[in-house]
């Protein structure tokens with residue numbers, strides 16, 4: 001393997017990067033190394049075989065994972081993704097980010113993440129349903145409304161959550177829909193949950209623009225990823241009058257310096273499945289999108305998109321991480337040197353788990369909140385979290401970046417809870 005390929009692989013290891021960040025945050029906050037001992041590894045990591053009879057009658061055994069990272073604040077919480085390229089390291093890192101995210105935004109959950117290594121684009125609905133139910137039969141004993149609560153993530157949606165709720169309820173012999181969030185409304189879902197991550201991204205962008213003196217209605221926005229997060233955020237920017245100049249998905253992207261018509265793109269995507277081929281702009285690649293002339297760049301696709309080889313091309317003044325882990329540590333340094341504010345994933349995309357929390361509360365109490373209530377509470381939570389983290393970063397993290405500020409803030413809260421629960425003799429260094 002060439003030196004370049006090795007370097008790129010090393011840069012892509014989200015687990016190493018996360019552990020380094022956690023360690024650094026603990027040292028900078030003068031917290032005890034015992035905090036690191038608790039956070040450096042998931043409390044439970046399970047890898048299982050998921051047998052599925054495919055439509056052609058063949059048996060295929062998929063690999064499934066659940067990483068339960070930390071539950072000092074409450075039940076484990078985090079999505080399940082269906083993707084061919086999942087690795088044990090990436091699932092562990094994703095579960096750590098959930099712990100940090102829940103702590104940061106102040107929802108009473110721990111962090112988890114699950115996955116099945118599969119290519120959902122090549123599978124029928126029936127195959128996906130069987131695979132999902134098989135996952136719940138194999139892992140159901142470690143899930144539960146008070147234990148571990150999955151949610152949607154990459155390539156999983158409300159329908160997948162409904163299958164999980166149904167299979168789990170069958171196993172428990174009692175309707176137990178609070179085992180999972182992000183469900184359809186008909187089976188205990190919460191209004192506004194589907195759009196919540198994108199809406200949270202919008203609120204966080206608004207706060208970041210305000211904090212840095214950028215007029216939001218003139219801010220030119222570029223969004224990588226036109227799925228649940230990027231697509232919904234784009235619609236909100238369009239509604240609020242900010243010009244969205246570029247969007248992309250796996251098929252490539254489109255650019256129009258005067259602003260794209262997002263409603264027409266949504267219609268085009270509904271018809272064709274992809275952004276590509278939309279006539280209202282110039283075709284660009286995903287890499288060109290990251291380097292486009294804009295004010296706010298929102299990576300809302302997958303991990304490791306802004307890296308050492310392209311971070312220097314970013315022209316935006318603010319990067320809002322709609323995706324989990326889109327920026328590598330090497331890229332973080334370059335963006336910082338270029339005075340670009342990066343609002344980290346654990347804050348920027350926490351709108352999803354926040355409304356998951358609202359859904360879980362409603363399931364537990366049999367409440368039904370209306371959309372105005374959900375969106376108002378989400379806005380309150382997002383605004384408060386941004387202000388807390390941003391002021392902590394400005395006051396206590398001079399010379400550092402906002403990700404470090406967010407990690408420090410989040411880990412201090414975790415350490416305090418660990419100490420009260422008796423997991424540590426002292427949360428600070430002696």
Ligand code: GLU
Pocket residue numbers: 077078079080149150151152153154181324349350352353354356
């Ligand atoms: N998958 C989402 C995330 O990464 C949502 C998790 C949840 O709602 O539990 O934050």
